[in-house]
Amino acid sequence: MTLKNLSLEKRIEHFSKLLAEHRMGRFRTDFLAQHAFDQVQVFKEFSTHERKHVYDYISPEEMAGLFDSDPMEESLLKVYFSEMNAQYAASTLSFMKPDNAVHILNEIDDTHQVSAYLTLMPSKVARELSTLLNYTDHTAGALMTTDFVSVPVEMTVGETIQYIKKEAIEAETIYYVYVVNEANQIQGVISLRDLIVHSDEDPVSQWMRRQVISVNVNEEEEEVARTVQDYNLLAIPVTGYDNELLGIITIDDIVDVLEEVATANYSGLAAVDVDEDHATPLQASKGRLPWLITLLFLGMGTATLIGKYETLIEEATVLSAFITLITGTAGNAGTQSLAVAVRKLTNKDEDDKLFSSFGFELMTGVLTGLIVGVTIALIAGVWKQNIILGLIIGTAMMCAIIVANLAGALVPKLMDKIGFDPAVASGPFISTLSDLTSVLIYFSIASFFLDKL
Amino acid sequence: MTLKNLSLEKRIEHFSKLLAEHRMGRFRTDFLAQHAFDQVQVFKEFSTHERKHVYDYISPEEMAGLFDSDPMEESLLKVYFSEMNAQYAASTLSFMKPDNAVHILNEIDDTHQVSAYLTLMPSKVARELSTLLNYTDHTAGALMTTDFVSVPVEMTVGETIQYIKKEAIEAETIYYVYVVNEANQIQGVISLRDLIVHSDEDPVSQWMRRQVISVNVNEEEEEVARTVQDYNLLAIPVTGYDNELLGIITIDDIVDVLEEVATANYSGLAAVDVDEDHATPLQASKGRLPWLITLLFLGMGTATLIGKYETLIEEATVLSAFITLITGTAGNAGTQSLAVAVRKLTNKDEDDKLFSSFGFELMTGVLTGLIVGVTIALIAGVWKQNIILGLIIGTAMMCAIIVANLAGALVPKLMDKIGFDPAVASGPFISTLSDLTSVLIYFSIASFFLDKL
Numbered sequence: 001m002t003l004k005n006l007s008l009e010k011r012i013e014h015f016s017k018l019l020a021e022h023r024m025g026r027f028r029t030d031f032l033a034q035h036a037f038d039q040v041q042v043f044k045e046f047s048t049h050e051r052k053h054v055y056d057y058i059s060p061e062e063m064a065g066l067f068d069s070d071p072m073e074e075s076l077l078k079v080y081f082s083e084m085n086a087q088y089a090a091s092t093l094s095f096m097k098p099d100n101a102v103h104i105l106n107e108i109d110d111t112h113q114v115s116a117y118l119t120l121m122p123s124k125v126a127r128e129l130s131t132l133l134n135y136t137d138h139t140a141g142a143l144m145t146t147d148f149v150s151v152p153v154e155m156t157v158g159e160t161i162q163y164i165k166k167e168a169i170e171a172e173t174i175y176y177v178y179v180v181n182e183a184n185q186i187q188g189v190i191s192l193r194d195l196i197v198h199s200d201e202d203p204v205s206q207w208m209r210r211q212v213i214s215v216n217v218n219e220e221e222e223e224v225a226r227t228v229q230d231y232n233l234l235a236i237p238v239t240g241y242d243n244e245l246l247g248i249i250t251i252d253d254i255v256d257v258l259e260e261v262a263t264a265n266y267s268g269l270a271a272v273d274v275d276e277d278h279a280t281p282l283q284a285s286k287g288r289l290p291w292l293i294t295l296l297f298l299g300m301g302t303a304t305l306i307g308k309y310e311t312l313i314e315e316a317t318v319l320s321a322f323i324t325l326i327t328g329t330a331g332n333a334g335t336q337s338l339a340v341a342v343r344k345l346t347n348k349d350e351d352d353k354l355f356s357s358f359g360f361e362l363m364t365g366v367l368t369g370l371i372v373g374v375t376i377a378l379i380a381g382v383w384k385q386n387i388i389l390g391l392i393i394g395t396a397m398m399c400a401i402i403v404a405n406l407a408g409a410l411v412p413k414l415m416d417k418i419g420f421d422p423a424v425a426s427g428p429f430i431s432t433l434s435d436l437t438s439v440l441i442y443f444s445i446a447s448f449f450l451d452k453l
Numbered sequence: 454m455t456l457k458n459l460s461l462e463k464r465i466e467h468f469s470k471l472l473a474e475h476r477m478g479r480f481r482t483d484f485l486a487q488h489a490f491d492q493v494q495v496f497k498e499f500s501t502h503e504r505k506h507v508y509d510y511i512s513p514e515e516m517a518g519l520f521d522s523d524p525m526e527e528s529l530l531k532v533y534f535s536e537m538n539a540q541y542a543a544s545t546l547s548f549m550k551p552d553n554a555v556h557i558l559n560e561i562d563d564t565h566q567v568s569a570y571l572t573l574m575p576s577k578v579a580r581e582l583s584t585l586l587n588y589t590d591h592t593a594g595a596l597m598t599t600d601f602v603s604v605p606v607e608m609t610v611g612e613t614i615q616y617i618k619k620e621a622i623e624a625e626t627i628y629y630v631y632v633v634n635e636a637n638q639i640q641g642v643i644s645l646r647d648l649i650v651h652s653d654e655d656p657v658s659q660w661m662r663r664q665v666i667s668v669n670v671n672e673e674e675e676e677v678a679r680t681v682q683d684y685n686l687l688a689i690p691v692t693g694y695d696n697e698l699l700g701i702i703t704i705d706d707i708v709d710v711l712e713e714v715a716t717a718n719y720s721g722l723a724a725v726d727v728d729e730d731h732a733t734p735l736q737a738s739k740g741r742l743p744w745l746i747t748l749l750f751l752g753m754g755t756a757t758l759i760g761k762y763e764t765l766i767e768e769a770t771v772l773s774a775f776i777t778l779i780t781g782t783a784g785n786a787g788t789q790s791l792a793v794a795v796r797k798l799t800n801k802d803e804d805d806k807l808f809s810s811f812g813f814e815l816m817t818g819v820l821t822g823l824i825v826g827v828t829i830a831l832i833a834g835v836w837k838q839n840i841i842l843g844l845i846i847g848t849a850m851m852c853a854i855i856v857a858n859l860a861g862a863l864v865p866k867l868m869d870k871i872g873f874d875p876a877v878a879s880g881p882f883i884s885t886l887s888d889l890t891s892v893l894i895y896f897s898i899a900s901f902f903l904d905k906l
Contacts, residue, residue, distance in 0.1 A: 035664055037683050037685075069685060161649065192646075196617060196618055196627070196645070213488065229712070230523070231522075232522060252685045255704075255711065258712065259711065262715030266715070266719055270788050270792030270793075270880060271789060272789035272793060274792050282820065284813075284817045288789050288821055289821055291789070292825055293825065296782055299782060300778065304774075306773060307774040310771065310773070317767050323777060324756070324776060327780075328885055329745060329748065332744070332745055332881035335724065335725075335880060336745075336881075337725075339720070339723030339727050340737075343716075364737045372749060428788055435777050
């Protein structure tokens, strides 16, 4: 295979040429020889016209392998499926891993379209997908696959291996075999590794692990991912309310969830969707403006407040030089404590009480505020040859940092409490909010000392 | 096992009691009945005194299982190993998975101590670890394990399964078997799943996949993680410069790398180590102050600049009300474009040229700047009943946003170019930097229009 060492651009060129020349045989050979992930990279770059050819050349089963290999953006998936004829789309979905197929069906807003697809599928698959479609998005149920291997507790190692040989083609992972009782409740788990090394005559119950880590079907996906990561699992079983085994979630889906969560938190902290990379400047601006404008109005509060102190500034313009220094530094401190708080919340390290870390953040604020405050008091005092000014700036800086620290720690907790995603409390939000408190603190202290300036 | 349903606190209490009463037998039974991950959670909460007992009760092999299950903080690992006697420590390390043992040895700064441990180990293990210790930290070499299964290309499926049965106890994963030629170069890979379903008489070469995704031993760990994630692998082989197979990296280590990278980026964006959770307020302050003080000095530049415009402010104090609004909004825009840029850099989506996204960010800056600028021009103009003031504020806002946008996009690229981690260019850094440029822009424009105010 000479294609293997070609760059993506060269490969796209190669395949576009084959499509243009209607060379189906050669296209199939070369295209399918690639790893599914590489197929996706090429496929994404085709034009609509070229993709229509691809749907003629590549079977639904082959197309399913392509879609299974990569969690594509929802917007792309919608486009691709709308381009296919309904029979081809339904067939592709039915060949996909059930969890991935459900993910796509969940994205299609048109319920008639979804029903049409399900009608066109083999009824067994349609029933399976219908069940999965009932689970809430972003829960264990929506993430799980029903293609797994479970055996009755009476089976022997040899019988289990024979059973796997028959089932292995369908099942998403055969590396864990779940051992169940008559009520389909998990009694234990045995790895393929253990099956291989033990005698065929032994009952599986002799070698299975009885302590099985599982998750409830309604568990949030973040929590599931954390559990799989903590226990170093390749797959985790999902159980219903009678503890019956409903499905499994495999490590590849867990990796995607962890990545999504990390991206969402990172995006949240910066008040921007960092995966906007496919966008034009217009699309990027559309994504960034809502936060900028919202914070602009919050910032107007600060501007109004400063406006109220205009006479104070007229009397002592020297004060204006330090406004941004105080608001900026307090904003930085607030961003730091915000990030720590959001992190603790997403890791569930923190207990739920709103004020549990209050003392900690207060002390941290006092310590950092004191040191930064003394530093700037000395600098400002010496620079402007004015001890009182130094004292005002230093005290204001300290108080502003303490308040920003507390705001950074409490706001995400408060949002979590009232049901919002704490990651939405972004760094820009906290710094804009703390601008307001910092200015209030600064000018209140300055007014108090004004006659001494 | 009644312990299973107890909370962590109750379990710690239970085990502390057993340790205090010197009930070794019961302690061993109950402690080892827990999942390794849960053992770690309890172990971490023991006092130094209690842990010394644990080292007497739990064998090095059992302790190795505990350390293998969880990537603990380096500081904790150092403490634990310094508490053990050298023979116990060496023995524990030798029973651990090689990649994990090397990770710990890499953390021990004292090279004499490391040599002492290696001397006390079985020579085969010591040789293995010495080789791994030669690889640079955070590369594929440092992450890989040498416990994997490879077979010569001539073997049959049946022979391979027999071989696995013997090797499975040692190998970290047996789910992929690598097929090599005489020079130990990878010819293909066959999954345990494929071995199970095919006839014993078939040569492995008949069923192996010939396209094997592998990484070079010097590849950066982030790049390795990205590859494993893209291709949905459970393990990836690591090759040397003659393409010889040196080791494999398994998915559990990849998940840890992805988590570390995500945490580092998140921490970077907020200019704070978000995993400071074990710290006291004093330790937290120590971690946060360096950035705060550094940025304070950068902020002093802005204060000095404003100071130079004091006469301007005296003449038109109304200008002072809008300082924080302009610096704040520009800082927010800069943080957004920074986060997008860092994300693109870590994903290597971006080509390497410093100015490749210059046009994109310039356009995005112009668009967002224009809209925010017009908005604030109208608000300020109407509020202060002064069209010229509105124009000044609006124009300054637009220019400040454009500059901050470009800074946010270029600074991380520049840092990457000169060899720094781009994630260090934090949101607080960009907003403090853009305070300076925003103030300069604002007062320059205001000076120009002053006579018309």
